[in-house]
Every structure is written in structure tokens, then in C-alpha cells.
Amino acid sequence: MSAHEEFSREKEGGSSNRTFGFVFAVVFAIIAAWPLMDGEGIRLWAATICGAFTLVAVVIPRLLAPLNRLWMAFGDVLHRITNPLVLGIMFFGVITPMALVMRVLRKDLLNLKRRPNAESYWVEKTPPGPPPETMKHQF
Incomplete structure (x- = not known):
């Protein structure tokens, strides 16, 4: 696909x-606490991971670098699959x-x-629009 900009050189910066560690800690905290809404006990495995x-x-956040890169690669794959699907559905559905x-x-x-x-x-436009002099020094 030809575009006026070259996006392949642009690298998306990850978190x-x-x-990344704090976000996953919150996700696993929610998973651990979810059964409390039904009066059940906490999921210990999720609390431990949290x-x-x-x-x-x-x-030592640098230990999370491989997981962070893997997560970003997974997100990139999902983007490459879902973006054309969503845009296609919008185009052909709307x-x-x-x-x-x-x-x-x-x-x-x-x-x-x-x-x-x-x-x-x-x-022809009525009124005709701004006078031509105003277009000379716009900024």
C-alpha cells in the first residue's frame, strides 16, 4: 500500500x-478479588501473581522487560488483525x-x-467569502 508517509520506520514506544508491572498487578488484583462479589474467597493464585x-x-522493573516486549508484540499482532476488520465492518456496514x-x-x-x-x-457562494487581502499573511 502506498501512502504519503512511511510508517514502517516509526517505532511505537511501549510503556x-x-x-507494565503495575498495570498487570492491578489486573491480577481484580481477578483475585472478583469472587468476593459473590461471597466467595479470594483467588490466592491471582493474589500471589499480583x-x-x-x-x-x-x-527491579528491568526484569519485566521481556514480558513487556512480548506483550507489545502481541498488541501489535492484534492491531494488524483487528484494525482492518473493524474498518471493513464500518465501511460495509455503515x-x-x-x-x-x-x-x-x-x-x-x-x-x-x-x-x-x-x-x-x-x-457561486453568497456571501463570497473573505477578501483576498486577508489570505496573504495568514500567520
Whole structure:
């Protein structure tokens, strides 16, 4: 795909290892505490993982670097799969039906219809807009 910008050279910056550790600690804390809503006990395995992530994030966050890179790679793969799917669903689920309805109703909202007898396709504006002098030094 050709674009006016080269995105392959741009590297997405991930979160810091410490932030990664704290986020996963919160996720496992929620998993550990979830059964409390039903009157059950805490999930000890999730609480243990939560404590481990918190301890490592505070004391030696560089140990989380491989997991952080793996998580970012997983997110990149998910992005490459879901982004085209979501955009395709939006296009074929929203834009295409709207275009078909407009064609059935014979609406030409952008004035794209061909008019062979017209002198010009120029659209006169009233009022005509700002004076040309204001366009010389815009900034």
C-alpha cells in the first residue's frame, strides 16, 4: 500500500517496565478479588501473581522487560488483525448502505452528477467569502 508517509520506520514506544508491572498487578488484583462479589474467597493464585508483579515493578522493573516486549508484540499482532476488520465492518456496514440509500433516493449531496448543458461547474457562494487581502499573511 502506498501512502504519503512511511510508517514502517516509526517505532511505537511501549510503556515503561514499571508501568507494565503495575498495570498487570492491578489486573491480577481484580481477578483475585472478583469472587468476593459473590461471597466467595479470594483467588490466592491471582493474589500471589499480583504481589509478585508489584514487588518486581518496585524493586527491579528491568526484569519485566521481556514480558513487556512480548506483550507489545502481541498488541501489535492484534492491531494488524483487528484494525482492518473493524474498518471493513464500518465501511460495509455503515458507509455502503448509506450510499445505496442515497442512490435509491437519487440524492447528489456532493453535486457530482454530470451536467453536459452547464456552462461551468463553478459554485457561486453568497456571501463570497473573505477578501483576498486577508489570505496573504495568514500567520
